[in-house]
Amino acid sequence: MLLPDVALTELAYLLVRDLGYVALSTLLENLRESETELVPLVRSDLGTIHDIATNYASAAFDIVDCCLMAIAERLDVTRIATFDRRDFSIFRPRHCDYLELLPTL
Numbered sequence: 429m430l431l432p433d434v435a436l437t438e439l440a441y442l443l444v445r446d447l448g449y450v451a452l453s454t455l456l457e458n459l460r461e462s463e464t465e466l467v468p469l470v471r472s473d474l475g476t477i478h479d480i481a482t483n484y485a486s487a488a489f490d491i492v493d494c495c496l497m498a499i500a501e502r503l504d505v506t507r508i509a510t511f512d513r514r515d516f517s518i519f520r521p522r523h524c525d526y527l528e529l530l531p532t533l
Contacts, residue, residue: 429464430505434495436466473498480519489515500527 443451469477476498481489489497493515500508501523509530510516516527 429462430467430499430503431459431464432467432469432496432499434469434492438492467499467503469495469499470502473502476501484518487515487518489519493519497521497527 439455440452443455473495477491477494480494480497481491493512496508496510497516497519499505501521504523505527506524507528507530508516513529513533516529519527521527
């Protein structure tokens with residue numbers, strides 16, 4: 429499993445907001461002990477992020493989603509775990525027809 433590092437801050441914010449610091453602590457312990465790979469942005473992602481933000485300006489994707497989309501394209505990822513189904517359902521990646529969204533409904 430891959431976890432873009434930019435998603436970690438948003439995930440942490442949501443956990444603390446909705447469930448408190450104990451949930452964040454549990455997440456961090458689990459990540460530390462898991463095989464989950466933290467994936468950083470790279471400079472070449474910035475152009476892709478810009479293109480996505482510009483091409484989908486009317487959809488108003490947030491920057492973290494644009495980052496995740498760019499990383500997915502760079503790494504040829506086709507399956508995304510997200511609570512934000514709207515943005516990822518609209519997005520049409522260059523490397524595949526669509527992103528499979530998890531959990532499936």
